[in-house]
Amino acid sequence: SVMEADVMQAVQAYTQTVIALAAKNALAEFNEAPEHEALSLITPCVAIPAWAEHLVAARPFSAIDVLQHYAAQLTDDWGTTELNQALSAHPRIGEKAQGNSKETALSKNEQSAVDGQKSALIVALAQGNAEYEARFGRVFLIRAKGRCGEEILGELYRRLKNSAVEEEVEALEQLRQITLLRLEGVFAQ
């Protein structure tokens, strides 16, 4: 009925307000926190200290999208060094992330669609990972969030055919996506 529609609309508007206010508080917290605290909020996003240090140094941010835009700009300079630095914190796709660090929890969540999938898939991912590491000399990195195991395996097979230069570009783009998605998560709580 019209009444119910109005109530639903009001609830939705209220919910949006609460989400916006929560994000605002998270931003205020980040802006005002002591440096080491602000750093600890964002270091789980990616194991590239310079990125987190520059982001913290650029506070205060007037809005979350300004912060996210600057965070994205900082990733433009990433190259081989940053990629290898970051890979130390990313478990292989399909392998159970070890330990109880914040990064491990994030990886587990991002890879949740892969976990418990058909064992044939897990075996194929393990073989593909090994082939990738033999060919490119580093762990295969893909933004796993929002992707099922089959799609990840398909991407692994496709990227195995890349040249070293093409593959570094792709791996860096995946690292950017993982990092910026995790940053969104920091301010969405």
Ligand SMILES: NC(=O)NC1=NC(=O)NC1=O
């Ligand atoms: N090797 C990986 O691709 N690791 C990961 N991808 C994600 O999206 N999270 C990870 O930890």
